[in-house]
Amino acid sequence: MICTASTGRRSERRWRPSAPFDLALTLSPHRHGGGDPAWRSTPDGAIWRASRTPEGPGTLRVAAGGGEVLGQAWGPGAGWLLETLPSLLGADDDVAGFAAMLARLTRVGDPRQSRAAAFVAELAGRAAGLRIGRSLRVFEALAPAVLEQKVVGSEAWRAWRFLLRRYGEPAPGPAPEGMYVIPPPEVWRAIPSWDWHRAGAEAVRARTIGNAARHAGKLERTADASVDASAEADRLLRALPGIGVWTSAEVRQRAHGDPDAPSVGDFHLPGIVGYALTGRKTDDDGMLELLDPFRGHRHRVVKLIELSGVRPPARGPRMAPRDYRAF
Numbered sequence: 001m002i003c004t005a006s007t008g009r010r011s012e013r014r015w016r017p018s019a020p021f022d023l024a025l026t027l028s029p030h031r032h033g034g035g036d037p038a039w040r041s042t043p044d045g046a047i048w049r050a051s052r053t054p055e056g057p058g059t060l061r062v063a064a065g066g067g068e069v070l071g072q073a074w075g076p077g078a079g080w081l082l083e084t085l086p087s088l089l090g091a092d093d094d095v096a097g098f099a100a101m102l103a104r105l106t107r108v109g110d111p112r113q114s115r116a117a118a119f120v121a122e123l124a125g126r127a128a129g130l131r132i133g134r135s136l137r138v139f140e141a142l143a144p145a146v147l148e149q150k151v152v153g154s155e156a157w158r159a160w161r162f163l164l165r166r167y168g169e170p171a172p173g174p175a176p177e178g179m180y181v182i183p184p185p186e187v188w189r190a191i192p193s194w195d196w197h198r199a200g201a202e203a204v205r206a207r208t209i210g211n212a213a214r215h216a217g218k219l220e221r222t223a224d225a226s227v228d229a230s231a232e233a234d235r236l237l238r239a240l241p242g243i244g245v246w247t248s249a250e251v252r253q254r255a256h257g258d259p260d261a262p263s264v265g266d267f268h269l270p271g272i273v274g275y276a277l278t279g280r281k282t283d284d285d286g287m288l289e290l291l292d293p294f295r296g297h298r299h300r301v302v303k304l305i306e307l308s309g310v311r312p313p314a315r316g317p318r319m320a321p322r323d324y325r326a327f
């Protein structure tokens with residue numbers, strides 16, 4: 001059941017998921033670090049997101065309880081945020097198809113494949129509320145993904161905070177203090193080199209984001225309900241300088257809700273996946289081979305493994321953050 005209402009400047013929508021649902025788990029991929037200016041979680045369990053929609057900036061508050069989700073939104077983009085709320089929360093996610101795939105794989109003759117499927121089914125049971133949602137905002141997923149290229153998270157998130165606070169605009173409505181809406185593509189193109197330096201992002205990532213901003217309109221048009229939308233987005237994204245398979249996957253996971261877009265090229269991921277499924281670390285090619293039986297849901301499988309906490313033993317120091325501001 002879905003109903004909508006408008007109360008003054010605030011608009012509301014209620015949505016009832018058809019299966020067990022975990023709000024924080026489902027929305028967590030859209031958070032970029034603990035101090036993300038476009039994201040807040042509050043003590044009452046609600047999650048706030050600031051977004052630049054096709055209709056303008058908007059603030060969304062989402063809370064779950066009693067078997068339903070309440071969405072409240074403010075700003076010019078409020079209507080769009082509420083209209084697309086079920087998609088953001090994974091209403092289009094084929095969870096039943098994934099369960100059927102796992103059941104089929106556990107019955108196959110290959111013992112290794114059967115054991116892997118049974119293990120993944122166990123992980124899926126632990127995270128039954130996980131949904132792969134789609135934000136339908138491509139550039140909003142692209143900019144932080146580029147900042148996260150080949151650096152530790154803390155370094156990328158520092159740059160994201162600086163740029164949003166300096167060039168974004170305050171989130172509409174009664175958003176928690178310090179929330180900002182991502183700048184529009186034309187503003188990203190105009191950021192001067194010294195502010196990229198102050199953010200701690202070197203020239204390569206700055207150029208990549210600036211160039212992608214020139215093509216933002218074309219990229220945004222891929223975020224629709226078409227079955228081939230993610231494939232078309234992958235083609236367009238990887239045609240841009242500085243954007244490879246890893247960045248494309250990170251964008252499509254969030255903007256298109258693609259459950260089959262594994263993050264190939266991640267420094268740690270192949271070792272984690274290999275260790276979880278075989279007890280041995282592997283490389284990207286080995287990871288893709290292990291994930292191949294789960295084709296159609298490979299990103300979902302990786303996500304479940306990450307959530308499980310299974311990790312290979314640490315054998316060296318963690319990668320230290322770099323600070324390009326000191327260069």
